[in-house]
Amino acid sequence: MHIRHGFGSVHHVKVYDQEHFLGFLSLTVEEPKxxxxxxxxxxxxxxxxxxxxxxxKKVRFEFSQGESVYVVVRSGGRAVPVNQ
Incomplete structure (x- = not known):
C-alpha cells in the first residue's frame, strides 16, 4: 500500500476499527528497515x-488528503501496512 508522503513527515490521521471512528493519532512516516x-x-x-x-490489531488510517490505508499496529506503536 503506497502513500504519497515523504519519510520523516508527520500526519494527524483518523483511526477506524471495523469502520467505527476511534479518534485521531499523530503518525510519523518512516523508511522501512x-x-x-x-x-x-x-x-x-x-x-x-x-x-x-x-x-x-488491524485498523484503517485515513490521511487528511483522503488516502486510506490498512495497517497492523505492532508493539511500540509501529504501524505496518497490510492488504485489505
Whole structure:
C-alpha cells in the first residue's frame, strides 16, 4: 500500500476499527528497515493506541488528503501496512 508522503513527515490521521471512528493519532512516516518488505512504515506518536487496545490489531488510517490505508499496529506503536 503506497502513500504519497515523504519519510520523516508527520500526519494527524483518523483511526477506524471495523469502520467505527476511534479518534485521531499523530503518525510519523518512516523508511522501512532493509529486511522489511514494505514501501513505508509508520510510528505512532503518543500512547493513545494503547488506551484504545490497538496492539496487534488491524485498523484503517485515513490521511487528511483522503488516502486510506490498512495497517497492523505492532508493539511500540509501529504501524505496518497490510492488504485489505
Amino acid at each position: 532493509p529486511h522489511e518488505n514494505f514501501d513505508w512504515v509508520g510510528q505512532i506518536r503518543g500512547s493513545d493506541y494503547l488506551v484504545w487496545g490497538l496492539n496487534y
